Amino acid sequence: MNEPLDPLEAELAGLHPRPVSAELRQRLGEQLNAPVGSRRWTWGLAVVGVLIAVGVVALFGPRREPPAPPTPAVVPVPAAVPESESPAPTVLAYQRALARSPEDLNALLDQQAVTRSNPKPLAAGTFARSPAALDALLGDD
Numbered sequence: 001m002n003e004p005l006d007p008l009e010a011e012l013a014g015l016h017p018r019p020v021s022a023e024l025r026q027r028l029g030e031q032l033n034a035p036v037g038s039r040r041w042t043w044g045l046a047v048v049g050v051l052i053a054v055g056v057v058a059l060f061g062p063r064r065e066p067p068a069p070p071t072p073a074v075v076p077v078p079a080a081v082p083e084s085e086s087p088a089p090t091v092l093a094y095q096r097a098l099a100r101s102p103e104d105l106n107a108l109l110d111q112q113a114v115t116r117s118n119p120k121p122l123a124a125g126t127f128a129r130s131p132a133a134l135d136a137l138l139g140d141d
Helices: 007-013 022-033 036-060 091-100 102-115 131-138
Strands: none
Touching: 091 102
């Protein structure tokens, strides 16, 4: 450990703190001799001030209005479907006609084809064609 001193270490070894001034000693003495209650009052007033400020902000701060109640959804009433003169036969009627004979089933189907009007074609799929385009495509046969 007999290494020579580095120049920086030699410079640092020569540094000493400045002596405390008389004015600093006097101020420290005054604060140490001050009554303890005055510091407590200062902190107590600071805490009370903060609590009052929080209360004022809570009472008079920005308020959010409650959300409006949702409006009830309007459900459209479906239009009444006009009934035809004779109701469509049930599956049971078709089964009975087929049980009698294939000609009875054909007669029942022909009767329904005559009594029902020609309905418009229904659009199926995402890119459906308009009824006019379908009529032009199919033509009148």
